[in-house]
Amino acid sequence: MPTVLRSGPYRLYFYSHEPNEPPHVHIDRDDATCKFWIDPVALVRNLGFSAKELREMERLVIDNQQELLEAWHEYFSD
Template structure:
């Protein structure tokens, strides 16, 4: 479960056992979690984050999209 970014208490990470799914990132904070598809920057699942929090997380994800995709490919060997 490699952490690829920490931002304002949020932890951006991959779950190593999610082989076979399209590239995505999980963002965790205070028991909340959002899963974001990296190719389209769309929400796959949100548990607990308010809409304004999701918007902020999407902005940060967009800023790091290329680095996150490279980290995904390095981790999963694509």
């Protein structure tokens, strides 16, 4: 599970066994977790985050979209 970004209390990472899904990132804080598609940015799943935090994380993914996509393609390239 490579961590690709840390921002405040949030850890953004990939699972190494999900290369057949569209580019996405998992985000954790304490016991809460969510998953966002990277392009286009969209919430896939949420377990424990408030709507306010989800908006903050969506902005975080949007602001770092290019870097996240590059990291995804680099990690999962053949």
